[in-house]
Amino acid sequence: MISLSLQGVRGGVGVTSLLAAMGHALHALGERVILVDLCPENLLRLHFNLAVSESGGWARAMLDGQPWHEQAWEIEPGLCILPYGKVSTSEQRIVEQKLASSPGLWAERTAQLRDQYDWALLDLPQRLPGHTAASNCDIKIQVVEADASCHILLEQQPSNRLLLVNRHDPASRLQSDLLLLWRERFAARLVPLIIHRDEAMREALAFKAPVGLHAPQSLVANELLTLATWCLTLRGEPA
Numbered sequence: 001m002i003s004l005s006l007q008g009v010r011g012g013v014g015v016t017s018l019l020a021a022m023g024h025a026l027h028a029l030g031e032r033v034i035l036v037d038l039c040p041e042n043l044l045r046l047h048f049n050l051a052v053s054e055s056g057g058w059a060r061a062m063l064d065g066q067p068w069h070e071q072a073w074e075i076e077p078g079l080c081i082l083p084y085g086k087v088s089t090s091e092q093r094i095v096e097q098k099l100a101s102s103p104g105l106w107a108e109r110t111a112q113l114r115d116q117y118d119w120a121l122l123d124l125p126q127r128l129p130g131h132t133a134a135s136n137c138d139i140k141i142q143v144v145e146a147d148a149s150c151h152i153l154l155e156q157q158p159s160n161r162l163l164l165v166n167r168h169d170p171a172s173r174l175q176s177d178l179l180l181l182w183r184e185r186f187a188a189r190l191v192p193l194i195i196h197r198d199e200a201m202r203e204a205l206a207f208k209a210p211v212g213l214h215a216p217q218s219l220v221a222n223e224l225l226t227l228a229t230w231c232l233t234l235r236g237e238p239a
Helices: 015-028 044-048 058-064 089-100 105-111 129-133 148-156 173-185 199-206 219-232
Strands: 002-008 033-037 073-076 079-082 119-123 139-144 162-165
Touching: 002 015, 002 105, 015 033, 015 044, 015 079, 015 119, 015 199, 015 219, 033 044, 044 073, 044 079, 044 199, 058 089, 089 129, 148 173, 162 173, 199 219
Parallel strands: 002 119, 002 139, 033 079, 033 119, 139 162
Antiparallel strands: 073 079
């Protein structure tokens, strides 16, 4: 089994929507996939039509002393989601402390699922280093938009993670210029395809579905399917 994580260089770059779409695309290619939400906002479940009122999840189970693996939801055979669960701000800090004291916890947990799934996709939060350290995935991808804030953060935060450009607008001169600059500076890290801005991605969450299910003929759905195919080429090539 391959574990893959997505994390934004900053908040608001579309990580959760991308992860939901990648999971759906990999499953459409015949892969067995589990998606794990490590973000306390607990939004990933909404892309798969889980009720807003549903409070269960692995973090909630951790706090309540319940088995974490029993919190997974089967969306369809071979596609499952493990929500974060509803927690308060003080409980979130407790979870962060627990994860900080157990580096690689999710690497151990995903290893336990190797016979059930081909891929474990993890949605990583911002500013919670314990949550991030606990993942320790085979493939680590940082999501960016071609804007000034992401550029500054990339310069200030050296990393060896792969870079995936999301919501690209080819009509924007600024975005085109930044993309050229990034291709020079981060050539070895850039994922060799770009996800373009597409209203279908924004609509998908409103329809409680990953974009490949909501709008399978859209530009972004086809790009995510290509991204999933590219991911398959990384088997045995950890980043």
